[in-house]
Amino acid sequence: MSGGNIAGAKWFEQRVAEWRSAGARLRGLEHGKSAPAANVLEAVRAYPEIARDLALARREAPNAALTKYLEGVYRELHRSLFRPPAAFWRGVLRLFTHDAAAAARELRWQIGVVVSLFAVCIGAGAWLVSEYPELASLFASEKMIDGVQRGELWTDNLLNVFPSSLLSVQIFTNNIVVSLFALSLGVLYGLGTFYIIAMNGLSIGGIFAFTAQHGIAGRLFQFTAAHGFVELSVICIAGAVGMSLGEALARPGELTRAAAFQRSVARGFRLMVVCLTFLVGAGVLEGFVSPNGRFTLGARLAIGLGYFAFFLLVLSGALGRFTRARAARA
Amino acid sequence: MESIVRIPSVTGVDVELKIAGPGGRSYAFVIDWHIRFLAAVAWFLGGTLAYAGGLRMLPGDQIGAGYAFIVIVPSMIIYFLYHPVLEVLLRGQTPGKRMAGVRLVALADGGAPGIGALLVRNVFRIVDCLPSLYAIGLITTMVTKNAVRIGDIAAGTVLVYDEPPSSQLLDRLSGSAVARLGLEQAQLVRELLDRWQQLGPDARRKLATDLLARASVAAPGDDSALRAKLEELVA
Numbered sequence: 001m002s003g004g005n006i007a008g009a010k011w012f013e014q015r016v017a018e019w020r021s022a023g024a025r026l027r028g029l030e031h032g033k034s035a036p037a038a039n040v041l042e043a044v045r046a047y048p049e050i051a052r053d054l055a056l057a058r059r060e061a062p063n064a065a066l067t068k069y070l071e072g073v074y075r076e077l078h079r080s081l082f083r084p085p086a087a088f089w090r091g092v093l094r095l096f097t098h099d100a101a102a103a104a105r106e107l108r109w110q111i112g113v114v115v116s117l118f119a120v121c122i123g124a125g126a127w128l129v130s131e132y133p134e135l136a137s138l139f140a141s142e143k144m145i146d147g148v149q150r151g152e153l154w155t156d157n158l159l160n161v162f163p164s165s166l167l168s169v170q171i172f173t174n175n176i177v178v179s180l181f182a183l184s185l186g187v188l189y190g191l192g193t194f195y196i197i198a199m200n201g202l203s204i205g206g207i208f209a210f211t212a213q214h215g216i217a218g219r220l221f222q223f224t225a226a227h228g229f230v231e232l233s234v235i236c237i238a239g240a241v242g243m244s245l246g247e248a249l250a251r252p253g254e255l256t257r258a259a260a261f262q263r264s265v266a267r268g269f270r271l272m273v274v275c276l277t278f279l280v281g282a283g284v285l286e287g288f289v290s291p292n293g294r295f296t297l298g299a300r301l302a303i304g305l306g307y308f309a310f311f312l313l314v315l316s317g318a319l320g321r322f323t324r325a326r327a328a329r330a
Numbered sequence: 331m332e333s334i335v336r337i338p339s340v341t342g343v344d345v346e347l348k349i350a351g352p353g354g355r356s357y358a359f360v361i362d363w364h365i366r367f368l369a370a371v372a373w374f375l376g377g378t379l380a381y382a383g384g385l386r387m388l389p390g391d392q393i394g395a396g397y398a399f400i401v402i403v404p405s406m407i408i409y410f411l412y413h414p415v416l417e418v419l420l421r422g423q424t425p426g427k428r429m430a431g432v433r434l435v436a437l438a439d440g441g442a443p444g445i446g447a448l449l450v451r452n453v454f455r456i457v458d459c460l461p462s463l464y465a466i467g468l469i470t471t472m473v474t475k476n477a478v479r480i481g482d483i484a485a486g487t488v489l490v491y492d493e494p495p496s497s498q499l500l501d502r503l504s505g506s507a508v509a510r511l512g513l514e515q516a517q518l519v520r521e522l523l524d525r526w527q528q529l530g531p532d533a534r535r536k537l538a539t540d541l542l543a544r545a546s547v548a549a550p551g552d553d554s555a556l557r558a559k560l561e562e563l564v565a
Contacts, residue, residue: 009509016500023497051341061514065499065521071346072495078337078345079441088445163395169403184456187480258483265484269450 008060015053022046022073029080043077050074097324100274101317103267110240110247114197118236121201128202129209139206148214155223158291165287172283175231176276179238183245183272187261190246197239204232225300227286229308234275234282241268271315278311335476335488337440345440347490350432352471355479355489359464362426366412370405377401414452418445422487433492437476447485454481499524507564511545519564526557 022043029035029043054074057067104111128135136145144154158167178196185192211217244264252260289295289303313319333351336344350358375385381397382388388397416424421442422434434451436443443451458467458479467479476488499520507516519541526534531553538556539549545563550556 008513009505012503012508012513013505016503016505020497020500023495026495048341051339051343055343057513061512061517064514064517066503066513066517069495069497069500072493074343075345075347075440075492076495078339079435082439082441084441084444091445166395166398169398180453180456184454187454187457187484261484262486265450266446269446269453273446273449 011056012066018046018049019053019070019073022050022077023069026073026076026080029077040081043081047074047077047081050077095270096274096314097320098317099270101315101320103271104237104315105317106267107237107240107244107271110243111237114193114236114239114243117194118197118201118232118239121198122205122208125202125205125207126209127205129206130213133210133213136206136210139203140210145210148211148216151214151216153211153216153219153223155220155291164291167291168284168287171286172280175234175279175283179235179272179276179279182235182238183242183268186242186245187249188246189250190243193239193242193246196242197236200235222297222300223290225297226289226295226304226307227282229304230278230311231282231286233308233311234279237275238272241272244268274314278307278314281307333475333477335437335440335490347435347440347488349477350430350489350491351477352468354430354432354491355471355477356468358424358426358430358432358489360426361429362412362424365425366409369412370409373408374401374405377405413455414449417448417452422448423492427489431491431493432489434487435490437486437488443485443487447487451481451485451487454479454484457481504565511563515541515544516564519560523557523560523564 025039025043025046028039050070050073054067054070057064057070061067125139129139140148147154162170178200182193182196185196208217208220211220245261245268248260248264249257255263285303285307289300295303333349335347335349337347339345377397377400378388379385381401393402413424417434420428427433434443434448435441436447455467458464458470458481460466464479467481470479470483471477474483476482478488482488499517503516503520507519510516511519522529522534522537522541529537535553535556538560542549542556542559542563547559547563550559
């Protein structure tokens with residue numbers, strides 16, 4: 001027996017019980033929201049000791065099963081001990097009262113650019129269809145065109161086809177998918193985002209011009225009045241986030257491309273979570289209010305503009321300032 | 331050669347995480363895809379059976395809100411929200427990832443990624459699955475240093491192997507065996523004994539003779555005597 005082996009055996013015999021119990025304790029720490037304080041303290045005590053044992057094991061027997069076992073125990077102890085505290089609802093509140101507004105402020109230039117692009121494309125779509133009415137077929141299906149030519153909107157009998165609840169789910173799902181596409185295609189250096197925003201703008205402008213030619217644009221506006229302000233704003237904001245992703249990849253500045261991209265995604269995503277929540281609300285309005293003939297234009301505008309004002313209140317940070325001021329007074 | 335991510339720790343001893351490459355990742359994905367597909371189909375068929383009284387396609391005008399919300403919407407939720415929901419609930423794992431022995435971790439600290447990061451990596455599936463069959467995602471995992479897809483780059487996550495530590499071998503290793511053979515040799519003998527039946531007679535004889543020679547013990551000719559000698563060495 002060599003002296004090294006004897007020292008190794010002594011170390012093994014002294015520590016093996018600790019290694020076993022550390023492994024057993026991990027199961028309790030890893031699962032569930034909280035663990036008994038005694039277990040956590042025990043894990044905090046064991047962590048540096050296991051680190052020292054692992055360093056020895058890596059040096060003495062790098063390929064041994066014991067080293068692999070200690071690697072596993074150390075990895076899981078690290079994961080459990082450095083787990084951030086669960087504060088889900090506090091995080092959600094902070095998102096709505098602070099983070100989204102901060103992200104919107106940082107992205108104000110991109111939002112401005114995308115809104116301008118969207119407005120230009122709406123104008124271009126309207127001009128194209130006004131000048132060349134046959135181009136309406138680029139933006140509307142044959143069935144829609146036939147209906148409009150008879151003076152009917154495709155939205156007229158929506159509630160006879162789908163119940164409001166189902167319509168809402170379909171609409172907000174579709175809008176969320178479009179927004180996420182506009183955002184994630186920003187990874188193509190922003191070009192995918194510009195394409196989606198431009199196509200949506202051209203399509204809206206073209207369809208409004210086409211319905212105007214048949215004297216029913218007012219009815220289409222009436223249909224969109226309750227949900228359109230927020231819906232279109234969210235699509236523009238998704239485009240602005242997508243543009244910022246493309247910008248981070250094209251001009252990462254002092255950061256690496258990956259780091260700039262991650263930073264941009266994290267910032268944009270905070271804003272998008274809030275916007276997508278509002279999009280669900282817009283979908284509900286589009287399912288329950290927009291196709292319902294009992295709502296007058298005035299009522300629709302009041303609902304739509306009121307909802308839009310609340311949206312702006314959140315994104316401008318005014319809601320956050322109000323809640324903080326109230327908390328300070330209390 | 332396996333790739334490793336090293337996460338610095340306050341102890342000065344880095345946490346080493348083995349990166350799961352395209353193979354491990356695809357294996358987990360295929361398992362998950364089957365689970366979510368079968369679960370969604372099962373819900374759809376079960377719901378249709380209960381709602382329509384038989385397995386038949388309902389005509390469009392008979393698809394009411396009840397059928398849509400009880401049958402269609404939950405099936406779609408199971409299929410499309412399987413990954414984000416389970417990754418959040420299981421802290422970076424899904425049943426497929428568990429079976430494949432892999433787990434998602436945050437690249438910054440090696441811990442479970444936050445809810446935001448998990449949602450981000452799932453949103454970017456939109457890009458990763460383009461143009462079809464996750465082509466972009468698969469190619470990205472092949473060419474990036476940490477074998478990550480675009481969703482992982484965006485979220486700062488990485489997929490690593492995560493076998494839970496098993497103390498089985500530890501339980502059967504004695505201090506006297508370590509003193510006689512050294513840690514590495516003692517474990518090799520223990521592992522050889524564990525795999526004795528799975529190895530062919532020639533292979534186990536060769537390995538056993540080699541290990542006994544390192545311990546300066548003569549190897550007996552008989553197979554069972556050879557095994558007994560090894561047992562004696564690690565007793």
